[in-house]
Amino acid sequence: MKQLSIMVDLDRCIGCKTCIVACRNHHGLIDHEYDMPGEIPYYLRVESKSEGKFPEIKEDSWVVMCQHCKKTPCAKGCEEGAITKDVQTGIVLFDREKCTGCGECVEKCPYKVIQFNEKENYAHKCNLCYDRVTHGLDPVCVETCLTNALTFGEKEILLMQADAAGKQVIKKLSAQSIVYVKTP
Amino acid sequence: MSGDGWIPTVCYQCKAECAILARVEGGVVKEVKGNPRARGKACVKGMAGITSLYSNERLKYPMKRVGERGSGEFERITWDEAMDIMETKLTELRDRGEAHKFTYSMFPHSVTDPKWRFVNACGGFISTGLPHCDSAKIMAHMHTFGCFPNHHIAPMYYAVPKGGLMILSGRHPFGCLDDACVPSHILDAKERGAKLIVIDPIFRAEAAKADWWIPIKPGGDAALFLGVSNYLLANDLYDKEFCDKWVQEGDMDGLKAHLKDMTPEAMSKICGVPAGDIIKLARMAAEAPSACIDAFKSIMYGNGMDWGHAWSIFLVITGNLDNPGGQPLPEIAPMAPVEPVPPAPDVTELGYHRTGPDRSQFDSYKFFLQPTWYAAQAIKDDTLKVFFASECNPALSEMGSGEWRKAVTMKDENGDYKLELLVVTEIMPSETMKWADLVLPDQTNFERWEMLYMPWWYNYGHCAALCQPVVEPIGESRHANRVFIDLGKRMFPEYFAFKDDVDYYDIELAGVGMSVKKLQENGGLWSPGTVGFRKYEDAGKFNTPSGKIELKWNMYKDIGREWPSPELPLEYRRGEDEFPFVLVNFRTIYLNNTGAWSQNNAQLRDPVSGLDANPCLLNPIDAERLGVKSGDVVTMESNSGQVKLPVELTEKIIPGCAGIIHGFGQTMGKVACRGSWVSDNELISDAGTTLDEQDLRGGEAHVTTRVRIYK
Ligand code: SF4
Ligand code: SF4
Ligand code: SF4
Numbered sequence: 065m066k067q068l069s070i071m072v073d074l075d076r077c078i079g080c081k082t083c084i085v086a087c088r089n090h091h092g093l094i095d096h097e098y099d100m101p102g103e104i105p106y107y108l109r110v111e112s113k114s115e116g117k118f119p120e121i122k123e124d125s126w127v128v129m130c131q132h133c134k135k136t137p138c139a140k141g142c143e144e145g146a147i148t149k150d151v152q153t154g155i156v157l158f159d160r161e162k163c164t165g166c167g168e169c170v171e172k173c174p175y176k177v178i179q180f181n182e183k184e185n186y187a188h189k190c191n192l193c194y195d196r197v198t199h200g201l202d203p204v205c206v207e208t209c210l211t212n213a214l215t216f217g218e219k220e221i222l223l224m225q226a227d228a229a230g231k232q233v234i235k236k237l238s239a240q241s242i243v244y245v246k247t248p
Numbered sequence: 249m250s251g252d253g254w255i256p257t258v259c260y261q262c263k264a265e266c267a268i269l270a271r272v273e274g275g276v277v278k279e280v281k282g283n284p285r286a287r288g289k290a291c292v293k294g295m296a297g298i299t300s301l302y303s304n305e306r307l308k309y310p311m312k313r314v315g316e317r318g319s320g321e322f323e324r325i326t327w328d329e330a331m332d333i334m335e336t337k338l339t340e341l342r343d344r345g346e347a348h349k350f351t352y353s354m355f356p357h358s359v360t361d362p363k364w365r366f367v368n369a370c371g372g373f374i375s376t377g378l379p380h381c382d383s384a385k386i387m388a389h390m391h392t393f394g395c396f397p398n399h400h401i402a403p404m405y406y407a408v409p410k411g412g413l414m415i416l417s418g419r420h421p422f423g424c425l426d427d428a429c430v431p432s433h434i435l436d437a438k439e440r441g442a443k444l445i446v447i448d449p450i451f452r453a454e455a456a457k458a459d460w461w462i463p464i465k466p467g468g469d470a471a472l473f474l475g476v477s478n479y480l481l482a483n484d485l486y487d488k489e490f491c492d493k494w495v496q497e498g499d500m501d502g503l504k505a506h507l508k509d510m511t512p513e514a515m516s517k518i519c520g521v522p523a524g525d526i527i528k529l530a531r532m533a534a535e536a537p538s539a540c541i542d543a544f545k546s547i548m549y550g551n552g553m554d555w556g557h558a559w560s561i562f563l564v565i566t567g568n569l570d571n572p573g574g575q576p577l578p579e580i581a582p583m584a585p586v587e588p589v590p591p592a593p594d595v596t597e598l599g600y601h602r603t604g605p606d607r608s609q610f611d612s613y614k615f616f617l618q619p620t621w622y623a624a625q626a627i628k629d630d631t632l633k634v635f636f637a638s639e640c641n642p643a644l645s646e647m648g649s650g651e652w653r654k655a656v657t658m659k660d661e662n663g664d665y666k667l668e669l670l671v672v673t674e675i676m677p678s679e680t681m682k683w684a685d686l687v688l689p690d691q692t693n694f695e696r697w698e699m700l701y702m703p704w705w706y707n708y709g710h711c712a713a714l715c716q717p718v719v720e721p722i723g724e725s726r727h728a729n730r731v732f733i734d735l736g737k738r739m740f741p742e743y744f745a746f747k748d749d750v751d752y753y754d755i756e757l758a759g760v761g762m763s764v765k766k767l768q769e770n771g772g773l774w775s776p777g778t779v780g781f782r783k784y785e786d787a788g789k790f791n792t793p794s795g796k797i798e799l800k801w802n803m804y805k806d807i808g809r810e811w812p813s814p815e816l817p818l819e820y821r822r823g824e825d826e827f828p829f830v831l832v833n834f835r836t837i838y839l840n841n842t843g844a845w846s847q848n849n850a851q852l853r854d855p856v857s858g859l860d861a862n863p864c865l866l867n868p869i870d871a872e873r874l875g876v877k878s879g880d881v882v883t884m885e886s887n888s889g890q891v892k893l894p895v896e897l898t899e900k901i902i903p904g905c906a907g908i909i910h911g912f913g914q915t916m917g918k919v920a921c922r923g924s925w926v927s928d929n930e931l932i933s934d935a936g937t938t939l940d941e942q943d944l945r946g947g948e949a950h951v952t953t954r955v956r957i958y959k
Contacts, residue, residue, distance in 0.1 A: 076435050078422045078453040080837050084857040085295035089279045094851060096302035101854040101919060109856055114456075118867060118899040119463050123456040208281050210291055210424075211432045 065134075067154035067241050068192060069219035070206060071226060072126050074234070074246040076213035079110045079125030083205035083214070090193070090204040105179040107190035108205060124246070127214075129205070130177045130190035131240035132156045141172035146187075154219075154241060155192045163187055175238070219243065256283050256772030258700050258715035259428075260693035261293035261300070262840035263355055265700050266428045267773055268294060270718045277301060277694050277719055282428060285771045286713070287406075289428035292837055292858070296851035300692055301722070305676045305848065305917055307689035308723025317657045317665060320682040320916065327724065331731075333686055335738055337634055337669045338370060347371030348598045349633040351623065353640045354728075355842075358701035360583055360756050362749065363638065366732040369590040369740040373598075384947055385547045388556025391801050393569060393784075394791030395577045402426040402706055403540035404576050404779075405433035410441035412538035412573035417469050417559075418546030422453040423837040425544070427706035442573070443536070445529070447472065447521075447546075449832050450865070450907050451900035462529070463902045466830050467952065468519025469546045470555040471814035473562045475515030475523075476530040478507040480565055485534035487567030494784070495564065496796040503561065503799050506811040518814055520902075533566050538573025545834065545951060550817030550938055553946030557801070557812035564797050570782050579779055581710040583701055584759030586752055590743045621648035624655035627667045636671045637680055638690070638728045644679035645842045645911055647950045649929040650889060656683050673728040677916035678844035689725040692845070694718050696727035699753035699764070711775030712757060714767040807944060818941040819952035827886065827954035829870070832901070833910040833928040841911030848917035862925045863896035864957070865907035871897050876959055884908075884931065886953045891926035906955060931955060 084106055088094050093105045107129055114123035132149075136156055139147035146162035147169060149155070165185035170178045178189045193203035197216070201207070206214040215222060219241055226233060226245040237244040254269040259280070267286035271279040277298050282288025310330040315321030341347055352367045367373050389395040402421060408414055414434060422431045435457065438444055446458040447469065455461040464472060480486045481504050491500055512526035533539045541559055549555065568574030623642065626632035635656070642652045658666045672684040681687050698715035729749050736744035746752045754763045762774050780786075789795035800810045815821065820830055838859040840846040852858035864884060866876070876882055878897045883890055884906065893908070901907050913927025914920035932953045942949060 075457075076432075078431060078457065080292055080422065080424075080431070080453070081857050082290070082292040082295055085292050085851050086279070086281070088851070088857070089295060089298060092278070094299065096299045096850070097304040099850050101850055101858075101860060101922070104851065104854050104856070106856045114900065116899065118869075118902070119451075119461065121451050121455070121461070121899055123451070123900075125453075125456070204279075208290070208295070210289055210428060211435050 065154065066152060067132070067219040068197060069132070069154075069217065069222055069241045069243055070129070070192070070203065071215040071217075071222040071243045071245055073213045073215070073231065074124045074126050074244060075231070076211045077125045077127065078211055078213075079112050080210050081110050082208060082210040083127060084108045084110070086204050086208035087190070105181070105188070107177070107179070109177075126237065126244055127205070128175060128177060129242065130156060130192070131175050131238050131242045132192060133240045137172040137174060138169035138178060141168040143168070150194075153192070153194070153197070155194055155197075156189075157191055157194060158188055160186050160188070254281075255716070255718045256285075256714070257718055258693055258698070258713050258772070259290055259294040259297060260715070261291075261297045261846055262425060262843070264425055264427050264706075265357070265702060265713065266290055266294060267713045270694060272718050275719055283772065285773050287429045287433075289432060291424040291428040293424070293840060293846050293849075293852060294428060296846070296849050296857070297692065297694070299849050299851045300675065300845040301694050301719075303676055303848070303850075306722045306725070307674055307676060307687060308725065309689060310724070311687040313685045317670070317683050317685070318653065322687060327726070330686055330688060331735055331738065334669070334671060334735055338739065341634055341668075342371055346633060348373055348593060349631060350636075351626075351632060351634070352636040352638070353623070353642060354636075354638040355640060357698060358583075360586075360699075360701055362729045362736070362752055363732045365586070365590060365743065366736045366740075368592050369736060369743040371593075373593055381950060382544060382547045382552075384552030384556045385543065385559070387946070388553060388560050389575075391803070392557070392560035392564065392792075392799065393577070393797050395575075402430055402542050403574070404572075404706075405430060405437050408437040408440070408442045408540070408573040409537050411536055412437070412442040413445060413533060413536045413540070414442055415445045415447065415539060415541045416454055417447040417541055417543040418466075419448075419542045419544045420452060420454065420835055421542060422457075423835055425835075430706060443532070445532075449830075449902040449905050450834060452834070455900075462521055462525060465518075465520035465816065465820075465902070466832055466905065467546070467549045467551055467816040467820050468521065469543065470551055470558040470812055471510075471515040471518035471816070472521055472526060472529075473555075473558040474507060474510045474812065474814045475512045475519075475526040476533065477503075477558070477561055477565060478510045478515070479512055479527055479530040480534060481507060482511075485530065486565040490567035491565060494790070494797050496794050496798050496800070499797075499799040502811070503565075510814055515814055518816060533562075538571055539563075539566055539568050540574050548948065548950035549952050550819050550942045550947040550949040551813070551815065551945050552948060553809075554812040554814070558814075561799055561812070564799060569797075570784060572781060576779060577783060579710050579783070581701065581712065581776075582759045583712075583756045586746060586755045588743060590740070621646060621651060624648060624651040627655040627658060630666060633667060634669045634671075635667055636673075638673045639843065641678050641680045641842045641844065643683055644914055644927055644929065647929055647932040647948075649927065653683060673731065674844060675725070676844050676848055678847075679914050679916055681844075682916060688728070688731060689723060691717075691721050691725045691727040695721040695725065696729070697749050697753070697764070698727065698729060699756060699767075701756065710779070711773060712760065712762065712767065713774075714764065714772045716768060716772070809944065809946070813945065817945075817947065817949065817952050818938040819949055820954065823887065823954050827956045828904070829906040829955050829957055830904060831884075831886065831928065831931060831951075831953050831955045832905045832907045833932075833951055834907060835910050839909070839911045844914065844917060844920065847911060847914045848920035850919050853919045853922070859909070861894075862909045862912040863894045865896055865898050865901045866957075867899065867901050867903040867905075868897045869903045870906075871895065874957060874959070876957075880959060882957050882959055884955050884957050886931040886955045887937065888932070888953075889930040891930050893926050906957060910951075
């Protein structure tokens with residue numbers, strides 16, 4: 065199966081959120097004049113986990129965006145057929161024209177990444193920067209990541225790269241098309 | 249305006265001034281990214297800069313105060329009126345023979361900044377003006393190896409070899425204050441096999457990536473590294489060849505004698521790092537092909553000069569000067585002077601505002617910058633009458649901000665303000681603006697011309713980068729540089745005979761065979777692209793009076809400070825019973841702590857993309873003793889003020905310390921003033937309470953205080 069993907073390297077993600085703001089700017093997700101904190105949509109979010117007791121502490125950070133799932137629970141939930149998995153790229157795409165704003169996909173997404181525009185009544189989310197990647201560019205988050213923690217490419221190739229670098233795939237973060245890796 | 253597309257300019261969401269590209273579409277900035285010609289990265293603040301540009305809170309017109317100072321009430325005036333007000337007051341001051349009672353608090357973007365020129369042309373100023381944070385480091389490096397003041401310059405992480413040590417001591421490079429490409433360079437070096445060692449009372453993003461996190465008592469850095477140096481010398485693990493060749497005769501013996509009793513065991517008692525770890529660090533440094541130290545908050549303590557001295561000694565005895573992976577010695581690009589050059593004030597004659605019990609002791613330190621806290625003292629003493637501020641925020645983000653706010657509202661017997669004129673340039677409402685008589689709407693980096701000539705610039709050590717307008721300015725905003733060139737033209741035409749800011753930059757750039765136009769045509773950047781290594785070998789000397797490295801600071805002989813002391817700052821050694829916690833204030837990547845631009849930026853204050861709260865971090869051990877749990881609201885009190893804030897328990901802080909983020913607490917602006925956020929500076933009284941010791945140790949207690957915490 066064809067699948068474009070982003071590999072998130074936990075050895076390098078510092079949780080700085082640069083990617084979030086870059087993605088918002090690129091996709092016009094913020095009204096710079098009027099948006100208030102807590103009300104701005106986002107296609108990525110940062111998660112982190114720390115373990116241990118002072119002074120033996122470990123902490124990892126990573127980003128979560130649409131996982132471009134193999135079996136697309138969001139698409140299954142959408143009766144209008146507004147959500148499709150692109151056969152050329154494996155990208156899960158939303159068709160705003162077909163979206164009636166029922167919000168079913170938001171409920172169905174196990175990763176809680178689908179955004180909802182209340183004002184104009186439609187759902188939206190990361191499209192893996194479809195308009196960029198189909199023209200040979202990296203997704204915006206990948207290009208701007210402060211630490212180069214993100215790599216874009218075909219999933220199989222990314223997995224080979226991770227293997228060659230001695231990194232392990234962290235299955236519990238996502239078994240979908242975004243690949244999380246870390247040096248064991 | 250250059251039209252649509254990706255246009256090179258420079259970010260100014262913080263003082264790192266990264267070279268960026270801005271994507272303009274239909275006259276609107278849509279996106280930002282790092283300029284690849286400068287190993288380009290831009291951080292989250294840089295990305296969110298667009299939100300500052302288009303905030304509906306942008307100041308659009310000059311304004312004059314109508315209420316009392318501090319009321320924040322203004323009325324719109326014209327630029328002409330604003331210029332008249334400044335010209336009249338400064339002329340009057342000069343006619344009274346008090347021109348030096350004018351000071352301008354700003355961050356000069358280069359030594360050639362036209363605002364600085366304006367101040368000099370005014371006939372001297374009292375040196376309270378420049379906000380600064382690491383002048384102890386600058387002075388220490390200058391004294392020891394004659395290194396050009398390298399404010400904010402980081403070690404060249406891209407040059408750290410396999411096995412090299414990168415030591416961060418109270419430093420947060422992942423927070424991007426050097427250049428946004430630094431975090432990736434550190435991680436790249438790690439992938440090459442370099443080691444990252446983080447010395448910090450708080451575990452943060454750097455510690456999460458470190459090979460070794462060394463929790464330390466705040467202010468213990470000098471003791472730690474004196475212990476390391478003791479071990480290196482005692483065990484003949486230092487770079488003897490380098491020291492024999494380059495260190496001033498007699499200094500190594502003097503150093504050995506001075507460090508004799510500063511064993512790892514003895515130093516461990518002061519800094520709280522186990523002696524075994526001090527030895528381990530020393531051995532690692534001896535075995536590594538290179539070691540560098542980057543420090544920032546830790547140099548802002550009352551013992552900053554001791555730490556700077558200990559740091560310099562460590563670099564020297566391990567032979568880590570200007571080598572790949574060591575301490576770079578920056579070079580200065582030969583910018584052309586804009587003739588005639590107004591003479592700089594003689595600060596030795598005009599004096600500093602240090603007001604310790606024995607002023608003469610401090611004077612021997614020859615600092616060229618002083619924190620704005622001293623402005624407050626100067627106002628009280630009637631030695632400061634006119635205060636201008638650009639890109640700084642003394643009412644909020646500097647130690648003793650409460651003192652400053654009080655001082656600017658002090659009146660004389662006639663009921664007039666002792667400070668006669670307070671002018672602030674700002675792009676959106678800031679805390680300091682509230683107290684201003686005159687508010688001048690400034691421009692963001694997307695609207696202005698500016699030549700950033702940065703001897704401290706991370707990438708190549710020295711370069712010029714062009715900040716150019718990519719969109720039309722908002723309202724009647726004018727960049728501060730242009731304003732003070734225009735005022736200069738009115739008041740001192742002989743020194744401002746050039747046409748405008750662009751013309752001024754053209755003259756300077758001619759020194760490196762450049763011009764604004766050429767920079768525009770060449771992607772906005774100029775640099776020779778190299779700083780080279782071990783430049784002292786080519787020169788055959790260091791830039792010190794003796795030409796050698798001077799470990800012993802003979803200039804401080806009279807005050808008995810030729811060698812560094814390992815003691816913690818006085819602020820931490822006294823009042824322990826009354827104030828059991830040491831306050832550790834820290835910065836984050838989401839805030840340029842001085843600027844209203846990031847404090848009041850919707851994206852940076854968003855819980856998803858930035859930082860929304862400023863709780864008090866406490867170790868669970870301490871919390872249990874205090875009987876508090878996460879979410880409880882506590883009072884935190886120092887000897888100068890108190891704040892109320894919620895507690896957050898975390899294993900990431902050393903017991904005995906309370907952590908809060910620096911730069912919160914603004915009460916102006918729709919985004920900034922939401923929620924119960926507090927300013928650490930309410931607690932950090934001022935340097936004044938421990939000046940008796942600081943005058944001796946040359947430090948400035950920007951961040952040092954003890955607090956008590958109760959429910
Ligand atoms: S791939 Fe594109 S749309 Fe998706 S999170 Fe990254 S920048 Fe945003
Ligand atoms: S920009 Fe990169 S390092 Fe920062 S949070 Fe995003 S993925 Fe992580
Ligand atoms: S580090 Fe500072 S100058 Fe560089 S991109 Fe971030 S905010 Fe801008």
